[in-house]
Amino acid sequence: MLMTPFAVFAQNKVSFNLSPTTIEDKVEPSSEHSYSMRVENRGDQGTVLYPVARNIATIALDHQPVYVEGADANATELASWITYSESMLDVPAGGSATLHFTVKFPxxxxxxxxxxxxxxxxxxxxxxxxSAVGFDIGAILHFQMAGDVKEDTRMRAFLTDKLIYGSPNVIFTVEAENKGNTLSRPQGLIDITDMFGKKVESLLVNETAYVISPNSTGKYEVKWQPEGFVIGHFEAVVALVIPLVDGGNQTISSVTSFWILPMNIIGPVVGGLFTFILVLYVLIRLYVRRQLAGVVGTRGGGAVRGARGISRLAAVAIGLLFAIIVGLLILFFYFG
Incomplete structure (x- = not known):
C-alpha cells in the first residue's frame, strides 16, 4: 500500500470517491503511457477541480509520502512528465468525471x-x-523504470519494547532498510516459541503491504496479547519476504527474546519463600541459643568452642537451603 485516500471537509458537505487511488506500472525510457482517474462527487454541491502533480521525495516512517518542497520542486522528474487531456473537471453534485492523462518518460x-x-x-x-482556500484529493503514481535496477532490503532492527513483561502485552518493532533504487514491500511472519521450543503463535508483519522508498527505512509494529496463563522465556523469529522485479523473492530474518513473569503470581511465591527462609533462620538461631545455654551450664570453657561450631553449621545450612531454592527457581523459569 502506498497511501490511503483522503478528504478534507469544508462548511458544506464535501465527499469524494477517487479511483484508483494508486497507479503502478513498469515502463521503459522514451516510452509514453496513458492513464485515467475517476472522481465521484458525493457532496451536496457541484465543484470544479484542477489536476496538479507533486513529486514524492520519500515515504516516512508513518508510511505517509513526503513531498519535494521548493519553487521548482515539480519542474523536473515525474511531475513534469505528465500532460492532462482536461485542464479542469466540472463535477456536479451526485455526478462524476474522469481525468485522462499521459506520461512521457524521457x-x-x-x-x-x-x-x-x-x-x-x-x-x-x-x-x-x-490566495485561495480549498481541499485536495489525490492518488499515488509509481513507475518502475527499466535499466540497472538495484534491489537490496536489509533488516535494521527486530526487538520488543521491554525485556521482561509483567503481563502478556508484547509489542514487536520491525525495521527494514531499503538500500536499492526501487520500492521494497516486505511482508512476513513473526513466529513465537516458548522455552520448550513449541511454537505458540504466528503474527503477520505489514499485512497492509506498506512500501519502503529507496534509501529509507520502514518501521512496522506488531502486538501480541495472548489469552490465558503465560509465563517464562520466549523466542521470536521474524522472516520477511520481498518480491523482486524479476519475479523472485528476497528473504531477510532476525531473532529476539523476552520474558513474561506475571508479578501477581511471582510476587506471592517469592514473598512466601522469603518468609519461609526467615522463619527457618529464626528457628535455627533459637535452637543454637538453646544448645549454647546447655553447654554453658555443664562445660564452662567448652561453651565457646561449641557455640562457634554450631553457628557455623547453621550458616552453612541456611546457605545451602537458599542456594537450593534459587536453583529451583532458575530451573522453573528457564525450563518450565
Missing part, C-alpha cells in the same frame, strides 16, 4: 522507482499559495 530517466502524487484541487495550479 530517454535519460534513471532506473528504479519514480513517485508522485496526482491531486485534484479546488485551487487552479497557477494560483499562488495562500
Amino acid at each position: 530517454a535519460d530517466a534513471r532506473p528504479g522507482s519514480h513517485l508522485a502524487g496526482l491531486f485534484l484541487t479546488q485551487k487552479p495550479p497557477d494560483l499562488k499559495e495562500g
Whole structure:
C-alpha cells in the first residue's frame, strides 16, 4: 500500500470517491503511457477541480509520502512528465468525471522507482499559495523504470519494547532498510516459541503491504496479547519476504527474546519463600541459643568452642537451603 485516500471537509458537505487511488506500472525510457482517474462527487454541491502533480521525495516512517518542497520542486522528474487531456473537471453534485492523462518518460530517466502524487484541487495550479482556500484529493503514481535496477532490503532492527513483561502485552518493532533504487514491500511472519521450543503463535508483519522508498527505512509494529496463563522465556523469529522485479523473492530474518513473569503470581511465591527462609533462620538461631545455654551450664570453657561450631553449621545450612531454592527457581523459569 502506498497511501490511503483522503478528504478534507469544508462548511458544506464535501465527499469524494477517487479511483484508483494508486497507479503502478513498469515502463521503459522514451516510452509514453496513458492513464485515467475517476472522481465521484458525493457532496451536496457541484465543484470544479484542477489536476496538479507533486513529486514524492520519500515515504516516512508513518508510511505517509513526503513531498519535494521548493519553487521548482515539480519542474523536473515525474511531475513534469505528465500532460492532462482536461485542464479542469466540472463535477456536479451526485455526478462524476474522469481525468485522462499521459506520461512521457524521457530517454535519460534513471532506473528504479519514480513517485508522485496526482491531486485534484479546488485551487487552479497557477494560483499562488495562500490566495485561495480549498481541499485536495489525490492518488499515488509509481513507475518502475527499466535499466540497472538495484534491489537490496536489509533488516535494521527486530526487538520488543521491554525485556521482561509483567503481563502478556508484547509489542514487536520491525525495521527494514531499503538500500536499492526501487520500492521494497516486505511482508512476513513473526513466529513465537516458548522455552520448550513449541511454537505458540504466528503474527503477520505489514499485512497492509506498506512500501519502503529507496534509501529509507520502514518501521512496522506488531502486538501480541495472548489469552490465558503465560509465563517464562520466549523466542521470536521474524522472516520477511520481498518480491523482486524479476519475479523472485528476497528473504531477510532476525531473532529476539523476552520474558513474561506475571508479578501477581511471582510476587506471592517469592514473598512466601522469603518468609519461609526467615522463619527457618529464626528457628535455627533459637535452637543454637538453646544448645549454647546447655553447654554453658555443664562445660564452662567448652561453651565457646561449641557455640562457634554450631553457628557455623547453621550458616552453612541456611546457605545451602537458599542456594537450593534459587536453583529451583532458575530451573522453573528457564525450563518450565
